[in-house]
Amino acid sequence: MTFVIDRYPCEESPRLGAMILLPTAESVPRARRWFRKFIAPYNPACSVGDCTLMISELVTNAILYGRADEGWCVRVEWFREGTSLRVDVHNPGFPANVRLRRPDADDAHGRGLLLVDAIAESWHSGPSAFGGTVVSFVVADAWPA
Template sequence: MAYTTDRYPCADSPRLGAMTLHPVAESVPRARRWFRKFITPHSPACSVDDCVLMLSELVTNAVVHGRSDEPWVVQVEWFREGSSLRVEVHNPGLPGNVRLRCPDANDAHGRGLLLVDSLAHSWHTRPSRFGGTVVSFEMADAWPS
């Protein structure tokens, strides 16, 4: 798996879907339902269940760790980039705060990015064009080339 902080979307990557979520716990299951509903018609060859799990982890992290003095939202977008699927989660947190953790066996939290790192072809973090941070993952070979 790969992790970088300097990845920017290609201008010619078609956006397949997007959603705006309030930074509350109820947004996590809502994100799972909407993503599954809107990605399924595109018939990706990658595991939609794996994508839903990773999206769930990233939205949870955005809700828990996003911070702003102003009212804010979590922005989610997904794109087809060649044969890959890229899913982005934007929040007002700081990019430097995104990191893999190595939790102890008894820790109840801290495994979200480990799951993303193990399931995705790659994952990235950078400043978001909305302000704050975007964390994304890519699934290679989601569609035939």
């Protein structure tokens, strides 16, 4: 099996869902498709397109910069926090390596966190509870108060 999807539809749980992905290029479009499918029943008022773009960028970064001695995966989780949506992307990389870059116009890479910074209400990175790094973003007003 190459993936796991986990949903928590009960109101008591702030975690709405999670997915575990292999660190391969095919996981990026898979993450977008799954997020769209599994967030839809919660009827968010925010732009799902913006969320999938940010997830795409963070999963890509996780795949590119995650490091482990053994096989590893990328974990994506999404939570409802009041009226906000929070998405966490975990990988086994080092938290100190996450940084916002300001690439030159002719640079082909380096805009992922810049996009997240421009679209999300906020974002942060730090040590993951699963080991390695978590990069999270928050979208405000994802649901009515």
